[in-house]
Amino acid sequence: MQILINGFLQGVxxxxxGLAFALVYRTTRVFHLALGGLYALAPFVLxxxxxxxxxxxxxxxxxxxxxxxxxxxxxxxxHWPFARKRAPTEVHLIGSLGAYLxxxxxxxxxxxxxxxxxxxxxxxxxxxxxxxxxxxQLLGAALTLLAVIALSAWLSLANRGLxxxxxxxxxxxxxxxxxxxxxxxxxxxGLSAALAATVAMAQAWDVGFDPHVGLNAVLLGMVxxxxxxxxxxxxxxxxxxxxxxxxAEVVWFGSARWQEAVTFILxxxxxxxxxxxxxxxxxxxxxxx
Amino acid sequence: xxxxxxxxxxxxxxxxxxxxxxxxxPSRVRLxxxxxxxxxGGQQVLQSVNLDLTGGQIALLRGPNGCGKTTLLNILxxxxxxxxxSARLEFNGTRVNIVKETPDRLARLGLARLWQDIRLxxxxxxxxxxxxxxxxxxxxxxxxxxxxxxxxxxxEREFRAQALAWLDMLGMADRANSSGDKxxxxxxxxxxxxxLLQTGSKVLLLDExxxxxxxxxxxxxxxxxxxxxxATHHAMLIVEHNHDAITPVCDLCxxxxxxxxxxxxxxxxxxx
Amino acid sequence: MNYIYHLIIYxxxxxxxxxxxxxxxxxxxLLQVAHAAYYGIGAYAAALVWxxxxxxxxxxxxxxxxxxxxxxxxxxxxxxxxxxxxxxxISIAVQTLIYTVLYNWTEVTNGPFxxxxxxxxxxxxxxxxxTGSVTLLYGVLLLxxxxxxxxLKWSPFGRALQAMRDDELAARSIGIPVDWLKLQAFxxxxxxxxxxxxxxxxYVSYIDPTSFSLNESILxxxxxxxxxTGNVRGPLTGAAVLILLPEALRFLHLPDAIAANVRxxxxxxxxxxxxxxxxxxxxxxxxxx
Numbered sequence: 001m002q003i004l005i006n007g008f009l010q011g012v013x014x015x016x017x018g019l020a021f022a023l024v025y026r027t028t029r030v031f032h033l034a035l036g037g038l039y040a041l042a043p044f045v046l047x048x049x050x051x052x053x054x055x056x057x058x059x060x061x062x063x064x065x066x067x068x069x070x071x072x073x074x075x076x077x078x079h080w081p082f083a084r085k086r087a088p089t090e091v092h093l094i095g096s097l098g099a100y101l102x103x104x105x106x107x108x109x110x111x112x113x114x115x116x117x118x119x120x121x122x123x124x125x126x127x128x129x130x131x132x133x134x135x136x137q138l139l140g141a142a143l144t145l146l147a148v149i150a151l152s153a154w155l156s157l158a159n160r161g162l163x164x165x166x167x168x169x170x171x172x173x174x175x176x177x178x179x180x181x182x183x184x185x186x187x188x189x190g191l192s193a194a195l196a197a198t199v200a201m202a203q204a205w206d207v208g209f210d211p212h213v214g215l216n217a218v219l220l221g222m223v224x225x226x227x228x229x230x231x232x233x234x235x236x237x238x239x240x241x242x243x244x245x246x247x248a249e250v251v252w253f254g255s256a257r258w259q260e261a262v263t264f265i266l267x268x269x270x271x272x273x274x275x276x277x278x279x280x281x282x283x284x285x286x287x288x289x
Numbered sequence: 290x291x292x293x294x295x296x297x298x299x300x301x302x303x304x305x306x307x308x309x310x311x312x313x314x315p316s317r318v319r320l321x322x323x324x325x326x327x328x329x330g331g332q333q334v335l336q337s338v339n340l341d342l343t344g345g346q347i348a349l350l351r352g353p354n355g356c357g358k359t360t361l362l363n364i365l366x367x368x369x370x371x372x373x374x375s376a377r378l379e380f381n382g383t384r385v386n387i388v389k390e391t392p393d394r395l396a397r398l399g400l401a402r403l404w405q406d407i408r409l410x411x412x413x414x415x416x417x418x419x420x421x422x423x424x425x426x427x428x429x430x431x432x433x434x435x436x437x438x439x440x441x442x443x444x445e446r447e448f449r450a451q452a453l454a455w456l457d458m459l460g461m462a463d464r465a466n467s468s469g470d471k472x473x474x475x476x477x478x479x480x481x482x483x484x485l486l487q488t489g490s491k492v493l494l495l496d497e498x499x500x501x502x503x504x505x506x507x508x509x510x511x512x513x514x515x516x517x518x519x520a521t522h523h524a525m526l527i528v529e530h531n532h533d534a535i536t537p538v539c540d541l542c543x544x545x546x547x548x549x550x551x552x553x554x555x556x557x558x559x560x561x
Numbered sequence: 562m563n564y565i566y567h568l569i570i571y572x573x574x575x576x577x578x579x580x581x582x583x584x585x586x587x588x589x590x591l592l593q594v595a596h597a598a599y600y601g602i603g604a605y606a607a608a609l610v611w612x613x614x615x616x617x618x619x620x621x622x623x624x625x626x627x628x629x630x631x632x633x634x635x636x637x638x639x640x641x642x643x644x645x646x647x648x649x650x651i652s653i654a655v656q657t658l659i660y661t662v663l664y665n666w667t668e669v670t671n672g673p674f675x676x677x678x679x680x681x682x683x684x685x686x687x688x689x690x691x692t693g694s695v696t697l698l699y700g701v702l703l704l705x706x707x708x709x710x711x712x713l714k715w716s717p718f719g720r721a722l723q724a725m726r727d728d729e730l731a732a733r734s735i736g737i738p739v740d741w742l743k744l745q746a747f748x749x750x751x752x753x754x755x756x757x758x759x760x761x762x763x764y765v766s767y768i769d770p771t772s773f774s775l776n777e778s779i780l781x782x783x784x785x786x787x788x789x790t791g792n793v794r795g796p797l798t799g800a801a802v803l804i805l806l807p808e809a810l811r812f813l814h815l816p817d818a819i820a821a822n823v824r825x826x827x828x829x830x831x832x833x834x835x836x837x838x839x840x841x842x843x844x845x846x847x848x849x850x
Contacts, residue, residue, distance in 0.1 A: 101832070102829035222650050366734065368730070408728050412791075413727065441716065
């Protein structure tokens with residue numbers, strides 16, 4: 001049971017990142033590798049704020065603003081210009097890769113390559129029914145869950161949110177109807193950055209961070225998206241939870257060494273037997289050819 | 290085919306390639322489809338479609354825009370699978386189940402298609418575009434490409450002669466070294482047809498071959514296709530809006546109406 | 562002088578890597594980031610053949626090439642079903658999977674401790690112990706492989722690859738065996754980079770998994786994008802830039818500790834700039850359509 005809960009908590013974080021990745025992918029078809037760079041940056045900015053004495057709430061705000069601004073600049077300088085030129089997906093991917101490299105190497109140059117922590121000392125734990133949970137884990141997962149719920153509500157209720165969902169389903173139609181696609185894209189990049197930063201801070205609070213955690217995190221988010229299905233926004237989140245639980249089980253029953261291998265075997269199984277993910281949506285034949 | 294092309298072809302006798310174009314091929318190829326049905330997103334696009342085409346016949350496929358003509362071509366060329374129904378290719382006593390084959394295997398077995406949006410290879414020249422379709426090239430295997438240089442070069446010479454002959458028939462031989470992305474629509478179309486013919490396939494599915502050609506060029510192309518069908522028993526299924534240009538030479542006419550195909554024999558040599 | 566030889570040897574090794582990646586990306590249009598994994602497989606297989614079996618130089622190289630070529634099925638089979646972004650995701654997965662195996666299969670690879678004591682090449686009792694002699698030997702091998710690449714490019718195989726790259730659907734429709742072609746291309750490219758891995762192992766005499774990580778794959782991809790693809794000059798330029806960039810940085814008196822970061826940062830910038838201004842790279846001919 002302990003394993004299950006641990007896996008679930010970790011899964012919430014992976015799911016959040018999966019949702020952030022899917023948010024951009026579904027609406028713009030951009031393979032947002034640079035999200036890994038934004039993910040890596042967030043804890044460093046947080047640490048910098050905290051060490052200069054800023055209160056925690058304010059610091060988190062600064063991190064979110066910085067992440068959103070950076071994501072918007074990526075869209076303005078890389079993805080929107082390429083989208084306008086109707087560049088193929090490879091070009092977007094290489095551009096995103098370049099941005100990832102710039103972000104991560106900048107972090108390493110400014111702050112160094114070593115591992116860091118956001119808090120010191122032993123964490124407080126909560127126990128009930130033979131299950132022990134670390135406060136940091138709980139806090140992080142709760143925060144992420146809140147963010148995901150808020151985002152889902154917004155997607156379902158707010159006008160902008162509905163427009164975003166329309167964009168994901170049918171980009172051509174949306175632009176034909178005169179909706180401002182450019183503004184929608186900005187919303188998407190901004191929101192995904194905020195969500196990713198939240199997950200990054202949660203994870204960093206729990207286990208620490210270094211400049212190179214971003215790529216692995218985005219990878220897990222991507223696998224979560226494939227498992228959960230690219231046909232919806234909530235699918236990747238559920239996929240992430242599933243992935244978290246499975247990874248925890250593997251660590252318990254097998255060995256930590258092979259945890260990564262399991263992730264990719266799962267990816268392989270889904271891609272071959274159910275590429276549309278758990279929550280499949282009927283896709284037009286033309287989209288698959 | 291014009292006499293120059295025939296002469297070029299004669300130079301390459303002795304290879305399996307030449308036999309494909311020989312006027313005296315023994316049995317005729319046949320394309321047969323039965324009960325093909327497919328639906329997209331709730332809409333029934335094809336409803337129990339039947340089709341039969343023999344070598345030497347030219348069939349016109351017509352109907353309003355977006356009614357499923359291209360979908361039918363996609364199914365017949367193996368790019369999509371129907372929900373129900375069957376389709377097969379018959380030649381030399383062999384039967385090939387189209388629904389179970391990949392498009393490239395079908396093209397190698399003798400059924401190839403022309404695309405409505407042409408799809409030439411933009412980074413290759415006109416000649417390279419046509420050469421890419423050369424059937425059974427031993428040099429396509431890297432091992433042969435490295436260790437059987439002599440045989441590969443010999444085969445390449447034959448392919449080249451063949452390709453230039455087709456391009457010549459279509460009036461594009463002088464543009465052989467032009468880049469694939471620098472041609473007009475009409476020119477691209479003719480190169481695409483030459484490429485199609487280079488495959489050696491006897492069953493040709495043509496999606497709007499005349500679109501973009503002026504009246505004279507269209508008439509000439511139709512005449513060439515007709516002579517090809519007569520001389521070498523190609524079977525052709527032509528989707529075309531320009532009915533007037535095709536009807537003089539077509540033996541069958543298939544008309545689409547709400548997913549259902551109706552067949553009309555037009556008289557002519559092979560009327561059933 | 563030794564130092565110049567050292568640079569040339571690295572250039573020769575990376576030129577082979579670049580040529581092999583060019584086969585995939587430039588001629589085949591198959592963008593992927595798993596190449597360093599196969600570089601590693603070649604290095605490890607060759608090293609094991611040399612140190613554990615005691616076989617000669619060429620058998621070791623060929624052993625590395627063979628194992629890498631066979632394992633290329635891990636990427637070439639998925640390539641049948643997945644294109645573009647999805648395929649890149651899978652290649653990331655395969656890269657990480659292979660890295661995990663190299664790192665954790667300690668019984669065979671010695672895990673993080675690597676394999677040491679790899680001797681310099683020995684051919685017919687002549688030991689290539691000086692850097693000058695190694696430079697010459699590797700130069701000859703580079704030339705040989707270059708000739709093979711040129712022969713392939715101008716053959717029906719090369720033509721079919723390029724057709725597949727330009728328009729896979731059209732290529733299929735004229736009878737080009739696309740699936741089989743992908744198997745061949747990946748097998749060849751992986752075998753070739755496997756040879757490069759063996760050459761690397763024989764020169765540096767010690768290998769460990771960290772040289773074959775996703776970061777290395779990203780560097781290889783960047784090298785080829787910046788240098789250009791689709792011809793012979795592009796990959797060679799890419800390799801030259803890769804080797805000379807750190808030297809140029811040294812001229813600017815940058816301390817070695819941060820040189821690696823600055824190099825990657827420079828590549829990140831170059832990738833974005835290239836995609837905007839010169840997608841065919843510095844000396845290549847192929848640009849994404």
